[in-house]
Amino acid sequence: xxxxxxxxxxxxxxxxxxxxxxxxxLLARLVSESRTVRRTEERRRIVGFLMxxxxxxxxxxxxxxxxxxxxxxTLELAELVRGPERTALLERAQQIxxxxxxxxxxxxxxxxxxxxxxxxxxxxxxGRERVRQMLRDANPDVRLGAALAxxxxxxxxxxxxxxxxxxxxxxxxxxxxxxLMRDLADHDPASVEELLTDPATPPxxxxxxxxxxxxxxxxxxxxxxxxxxxxxxxxxxxxxxxHHALGRIGHPxxxxxxxxxxxxxxxxxxxxxxxxxxxxxxxPAAETLGGLLGDxxxxxxxxxxxxxxxxxxxxRAVLERVAREGQTPAREAAAVTLRERAA
Amino acid sequence: xxxxxxxxxxxxxxEAAQWIALVVIxxxxxxxxxxxxxxxxxxFALSNRPPVPRSAxxxxxxxxxxxxxxxxxxxxxxxxxxxxxxxxxxxxxxxNFEVLLVNDGSKDxxxxxxxxxxxxxxxxxxxxxxxxxxxxxxxxxxxxxxRLLVIDKENGGKADALNAGINAARCxxxxxxxxxxxxxxxxxxxxVRPFIDDPDRTVAVGGTIRIANGCTIEAGRVTHVRLPTNxxxxxxxxxxxxxxxxxxxxxxxxxxxxVISGAFGLFSRQRVVEVGGYSHATVGEDMELIIxxxxxxxxxxxxxxxxxxxxxxxxTECPEDLGVLARQRSRWQRGALECFxxxxxxxxxxxxxxxxxxxxxxxxxxDVIGPLIEALGYVxxxxxxxxxxxxxxxxxAFLAATFTFGIAISALTLILEELQLRRFPRARxxxxxxxxAVIENLGYRQxxxxxxxxxxxxxxxxxxxxxxxxxxxxxxxxx
Numbered sequence: 001x002x003x004x005x006x007x008x009x010x011x012x013x014x015x016x017x018x019x020x021x022x023x024x025x026l027l028a029r030l031v032s033e034s035r036t037v038r039r040t041e042e043r044r045r046i047v048g049f050l051m052x053x054x055x056x057x058x059x060x061x062x063x064x065x066x067x068x069x070x071x072x073x074t075l076e077l078a079e080l081v082r083g084p085e086r087t088a089l090l091e092r093a094q095q096i097x098x099x100x101x102x103x104x105x106x107x108x109x110x111x112x113x114x115x116x117x118x119x120x121x122x123x124x125x126x127g128r129e130r131v132r133q134m135l136r137d138a139n140p141d142v143r144l145g146a147a148l149a150x151x152x153x154x155x156x157x158x159x160x161x162x163x164x165x166x167x168x169x170x171x172x173x174x175x176x177x178x179x180l181m182r183d184l185a186d187h188d189p190a191s192v193e194e195l196l197t198d199p200a201t202p203p204x205x206x207x208x209x210x211x212x213x214x215x216x217x218x219x220x221x222x223x224x225x226x227x228x229x230x231x232x233x234x235x236x237x238x239x240x241x242x243h244h245a246l247g248r249i250g251h252p253x254x255x256x257x258x259x260x261x262x263x264x265x266x267x268x269x270x271x272x273x274x275x276x277x278x279x280x281x282x283x284p285a286a287e288t289l290g291g292l293l294g295d296x297x298x299x300x301x302x303x304x305x306x307x308x309x310x311x312x313x314x315x316r317a318v319l320e321r322v323a324r325e326g327q328t329p330a331r332e333a334a335a336v337t338l339r340e341r342a343a
Numbered sequence: 344x345x346x347x348x349x350x351x352x353x354x355x356x357x358e359a360a361q362w363i364a365l366v367v368i369x370x371x372x373x374x375x376x377x378x379x380x381x382x383x384x385x386x387f388a389l390s391n392r393p394p395v396p397r398s399a400x401x402x403x404x405x406x407x408x409x410x411x412x413x414x415x416x417x418x419x420x421x422x423x424x425x426x427x428x429x430x431x432x433x434x435x436x437x438x439n440f441e442v443l444l445v446n447d448g449s450k451d452x453x454x455x456x457x458x459x460x461x462x463x464x465x466x467x468x469x470x471x472x473x474x475x476x477x478x479x480x481x482x483x484x485x486x487x488x489x490r491l492l493v494i495d496k497e498n499g500g501k502a503d504a505l506n507a508g509i510n511a512a513r514c515x516x517x518x519x520x521x522x523x524x525x526x527x528x529x530x531x532x533x534x535v536r537p538f539i540d541d542p543d544r545t546v547a548v549g550g551t552i553r554i555a556n557g558c559t560i561e562a563g564r565v566t567h568v569r570l571p572t573n574x575x576x577x578x579x580x581x582x583x584x585x586x587x588x589x590x591x592x593x594x595x596x597x598x599x600x601x602v603i604s605g606a607f608g609l610f611s612r613q614r615v616v617e618v619g620g621y622s623h624a625t626v627g628e629d630m631e632l633i634i635x636x637x638x639x640x641x642x643x644x645x646x647x648x649x650x651x652x653x654x655x656x657x658x659t660e661c662p663e664d665l666g667v668l669a670r671q672r673s674r675w676q677r678g679a680l681e682c683f684x685x686x687x688x689x690x691x692x693x694x695x696x697x698x699x700x701x702x703x704x705x706x707x708x709x710d711v712i713g714p715l716i717e718a719l720g721y722v723x724x725x726x727x728x729x730x731x732x733x734x735x736x737x738x739x740a741f742l743a744a745t746f747t748f749g750i751a752i753s754a755l756t757l758i759l760e761e762l763q764l765r766r767f768p769r770a771r772x773x774x775x776x777x778x779x780a781v782i783e784n785l786g787y788r789q790x791x792x793x794x795x796x797x798x799x800x801x802x803x804x805x806x807x808x809x810x811x812x813x814x815x816x817x818x819x820x821x822x
Contacts (some may be wrong), residue, residue, distance in 0.1 A: 001346075004736035007372065011743035011751070018754035022777050025761050029770040079399055111393070119400070120812040141393040148404065175539045182407065237543070298471040302513070305469060332469075339467035343486075 002057060025283035035065055042066040043073045050077055050092050060097040067101045074098045075120040090123055099124045106130055111139040118142060122149035122239040132157060135165045144176060151183035158191040159184050160198060160208070169202030178208045185212035196224060203228065203238055207245055214249040222251030229257035236266035243269060247276030255282055262288050267297035274300060278307025282315050305337035346734035359438055360732040364741065366722035368649060371744025374708055378752045382759070388596035389653060389763040393536070398436060398529040410516050410538060411439040411735035412531055412609065417501050418522040426460040428522050431563025433490055441490050443508045444522065448477070448498025457493050468492065468511060474620030476506040501605065502525040502628040509620055514611055519629075521606045524660040525555060525565055533655035534609045537648065541683030544648045546614045546636055549595070549603030550655035551587045554580045556663065565658050570772045573663040578614070578783045581753055581776060583661075588653060588764070590758050595651030595655035599701040601637075603649070605629035607657035614639070624684070626807075627678020634686050634737035637698045653764060669794045676798025677806070679710040684802075714795035720745065721789055727757035746784050 004119035042061060046069070049058045061070040074093045078086055093099070102124070105117035118134050121127030134146040135157070143166055150156040162168065162184070168177045185192045194207035195201045195209045210225050225245055232238045243261045246254035254276070261273025262285060274292055277285045289311075322334035348357055400449040401611075414432055422683050425444070432442045446454045447587050457463060463483035477499035484492050505519055516538060520526060530550060537545040557571030571577055594600040605628065618635040621628045633649060640647040662668040683706050689695045690703035724741045727819070757776055760766065767773055 001734060001736045004368075004740040007368075008736070008743045008747075011747035015358040015751040015754070018758070019777070019781075021758055022754045022773075025758055026770055026773055026777070029761065029773060033770065076397070076399070079403065138391075152398045159654035173541060173543060175410075175542055176404060179404070179407045298473060302469060302471075336467050336469040340469055343464075343466050 001028070014343065038063075038065055039069045042069040046070045046073050046096070047077065050074065050089050053088060053092070057095050059262075061101070068105075070096070070098060071105060071120065072116070075116060078120065078123055088122070094126070096126065098293045099127050102127060103130055106134060111137075112144055114139065114142045115145045118146040119149045120154060122146070122153045128153070128155045131155075138171060144174060144180070146170065148176065148180055148183070151180055151187070154187040156184060156188070159188065159195050160191065160201075163195065163201060163205055169205035169208075173204070177205070178211065180274075181208040181212040182215055185209070185216040185218070188217055189213060189216060193218075193221070196221060202234075203232065204241070207238070207241060211248065214245075214251070219249060219251050222249050223253040225249060225251075225258040226254045229254075229261070236264075236269055239264070239266070240268040240272040243272035243276045247272070247279035250280045252280075254280065255284075258282055259285060259288070262292065267295070267300050270295065271297070271299040271303045274303035274307050278303070278310035278315075281311060282301050283311050286311055286314050286318050289315070290322055290330075293319075293322050293333045294327060301333040305333045308334075309337060310343050349731035352732055356732055360727045361737070363719070363723055364727070364733055364737040366578060366714055367724060368737070368740045368744050370474065370708070370712065370716040371720070371741070371748075374713060375744060375748040375752065377705065377708065378748075380588070381589050382755050384593035384596045384663070384751065385589045386759055386763075388592050389759065390549065392653070393540070396642070398532060401529065401532040402436060402438070403668060405532060405535070405539060406438045408539060409438045409521045409535060410531075410542075411441070411514035412437065412535065413441050413443055413512035413514050413517040413612070414520060414531070415443045415445065415505055415512065415517050417447050417504030417508070418449065418453055419447045419498070419501075419504075420449045420451045420453060421522055422449070422456050424523055424662065425453050426456050427526075427563050429457065429461070429491065432520075433488070434528065435526060435531055436528045437535075440518075440531060441492060441512075441514070443492050443494060443511055444502040445494045445496060445508045447496060447500070447504035454483075454493070454495050458483060461488055461491060461493075463491075463493055466492075468558050471510040471616070473504040473616045474509055475623070476503045476508065476510065476620075478508060480513075488516060498622065502623050502625075505605075505628075506620040509615060515612055516609055517612050517615070518607070518609045519605060520657065521659065521811070523593060524552075524606045525560065525563060526607065527656045527658070528564065530607070530655040530657060531609075534607075534652055536652065537650040538611075539650060541609075544646050546611045546640060546647050546649060547603055547608045547633060548650045548652060549600065550607045550609075550651075550657060551653055552583060552604050552606050552657050552659055553587075554583055554661045555658035556661055558658065560658075568766060569767055569771075570767075571663070571774055575668055576661050576663050577775070577779050578787050579668075579781050581756075584760055584776075585753060585756050587651075588753075588760055591651045592653055594702070594705070595649070597697060597701055598648065599705075600649045600651055601633055601698075601702040601706060602630040603628075603633055604657075606659050607655075612753060617810040623808075625681040626674050627682045630682045631685065634682055634689070634698075634702075637695065637702070638686065638689060641695050641698065656766075669797070672791060672794035673798035674802060676710065676714065676795040677802045680799065680802040681708060683707070683711055697743060702756045714792050714799060717745065717792050718796055722793070725756040745788075749788065750781050753783070756780075 049055050061067045078089055081089060082103055102117045102121045105113050106121060108114055114137060118131050122131045131146050131150055135143055137143050142249045147156060147162055147166055158164060168173045192209050196206060207228060210221055213221050225242060229239060229242045232242060246258055257277045258273050261269050264270050274289060277289060286308060289304045289308050292300050295301050308319050319338050322330050323338055326334060429444055462485050464482045466482050468482040477497040479494060481495045482492060490629045494507055494511055509517060534548050535552045537548050554576060555565060556576040557569045558565045559567035570580060591600060614636060618639045622631050625631050662671055689699050690707060692699040719740055724738060728738040757780060761773060
């Protein structure tokens with residue numbers, strides 16, 4: 001019986017504590033509604049100063065609430081402008097010590113605030129050293145965000161160092177690492193090229209590096225992608241990504257690899273190779289692609305039909321022939337694709 | 344406390360009464376304990392969630408790498424709202440997506456309205472046939488609106504329509520939504536994050552569903568968040584907060600999420616095709632899809648993640664009519680029971696790890712035996728106490744398990760919402776919800792339990808079908 005009464009008492013206590021806490025939070029909300037006015041006023045003050053180049057300097061934001069509002073609005077405005085306008089805006093922000101506020105926020109307990117600080121600080125030349133230190137932050141999102149911010153502002157450390165610090169391709173598998181590689185390849189291609197010869201570079205990162213270099217116009221490394229295809233026969237996910245990259249790069253050195261990919265036992269690889277064949281205009285593969293219209297897997301049939309259409313007259317001739325004479329499902333793939341694309 | 348049993352009571356009667364009370368109380372307390380654990384997990388998940396950038400930052404970050412998404416919206420007899428819904432979907436902020444509106448054999452003018460509003464023409468489309476669905480009658484598109492494809496098919500139900508959309512999708516991810524729901528403009532940018540952060544392992548991601556009744560809606564967007572004035576809708580606001588902010592967030596954190604709402608979920612198309620798409624023979628097709636994905640990935644012995652993210656929000660209209668709400672709740676109960684019965688071999692099966700123990704354990708406790716035991720308690724414990732077969736402490740412990748702990752859990756959910764998300768703009772709304780958190784335990788909770796028992800009865804009788812679900816639609820803004 002004692003336990004039963006204790007259960008009742010515990011439930012009453014928990015209920016009372018929860019309701020009291022809720023009442024406290026309600027009170028806090030009532031107080032914070034007045035803070036919204038302060039925040040709005042501070043934003044207006046900061047925007048007015050940052051946007052008006054002729055206005056004489058204003059006092060830096062004082063309280064924590066004002067400082068937070070000022071940092072946020074500076075980042076929002078800086079993201080909207082580019083070039084000399086951004087430089088002017090950041091200079092004015094520096095006059096009212098926004099970079100110092102961001103420095104303090106960069107050691108906040110809130111990962112959200114640290115990330116925001118990293119993204120904004122990277123725009124200030126005086127803040128970049130701190131952002132480089134944030135590449136060792138405990139939070140992986142902050143680390144990656146800091147690296148992206150540095151790369152966008154052409155202030156990133158060498159690519160090899162970033163790969164090691166962020167564990168790119170091993171622990172860090174975010175698709176954003178491809179964006180990072182592209183920013184690095186735009187401004188520091190030599191350091192990205194170093195990754196290609198470094199045996200410690202994980203294959204997926206090497207592929208991202210090659211892709212990024214090709215996207216920045218450095219196609220001389222494209223043959224390495226084809227070589228990677230030969231070395232990655234055991235990894236069908238990587239091989240499919242390599243074929244996607246071969247399609248994007250479009251270099252003739254990839255044609256043999258694409259041809260081989262069309263006959264790969266894994267459907268993901270066949271589909272990626274078919275797509276690459278269409279993108280690179282691999283006309284000699286038209287008959288092979290015609291054969292893939294009867295593949296067991298829909299994605300392969302779809303990509304093959306799409307590629308044949310892209311190849312122009314020779315590809316369309318194959319589609320028309322299969323639509324006339326082919327067997328199911330190849331005939332359907334060819335006929336519907338012709339109808340769809342002709343519309 | 345002294346207890347004087349009824350003079351006519353035999354020992355076996357007293358013992359039986361205590362056993363009944365014990366079963367009811369232990370079940371209730373176990374449920375409460377599980378909710379408190381969920382609350383702790385949800386609080387941990389929210390306070391440790393990855394930084395939540397602004398939409399503009401997300402767009403800048405994801406514009407290069409965002410995977411294409413097919414937004415699949417099944418529509419049945421929605422001539423009044425379908426055009427506005429499609430406009431709202433086409434205005435979503437996401438770099439690369441297409442909207443596949445599936446007209447599931449509507450008997451009204453749904454298709455005609457779409458054709459007229461968007462100047463659609465019949466087109467050809469080479470589609471997959473991997474997942475089963477009723478025949479497609481045609482495709483409609485407009486070259487000036489390359490993001491929109493309307494699929495007109497014979498009626499087959501929501502799962503069937505979603506399957507048709509999956510077959511027609513040409514991207515690696517699809518987002519299943521209800522055509523009459525409203526996605527926040529940046530919902531896709533937010534819900535896609537796990538697929539960007541961990542593309543190899545993520546198979547499905549769910550987002551929060553919130554009640555739009557009472558909110559101001561302009562041009563297909565929720566512009567002002569307000570609480571509804573209808574009591575039933577108010578209670579459902581509280582229920583949805585508990586379901587999404589506490590239960591799903593916590594189960595996602597535990598990697599034991601068993602359902603992603605049919606109103607808003609993002610999936611790997613390939614993984615869903617591998618499990619055969621949505622099942623037809625259940626009204627719990629959204630829950631069953633997730634269970635099938637868990638089973639499939641565990642059978643393949645591949646690492647995977649089914650995630651829940653609190654920030655992306657889909658707004659939906661909830662029933663304000665008692666009859667409609669009763670039908671909806673009975674159907675949900677039936678769906679959970681159908682899923683449990685179909686996959687009962689996974690329950691407490693070590694092969695399925697935490698899915699078998701935590702996920703199925705929760706379904707067993709909350710959905711399978713929960714309504715039966717709770718109903719038993721409501722009827723018998725006050726009666727046995729009144730007949731002097733049970734002492735007062737038994738009644739108090741029962742009240743603790745069914746009322747006071749319930750109030751505490753609801754209050755804690757509201758606290759979590761306010762501390763982490765703060766979606767209600769005014770303190771007054773929070774105060775109203777606090778009152779609802781108390782009041783709902785006195786009457787509504789018992790009524791909901793009756794609806795769940797009805798669902799149990801329908802399940803035993805093998806009833807099928809969804810029942811009529813009438814909606815008012817998102818009308819003009821309240822004054």
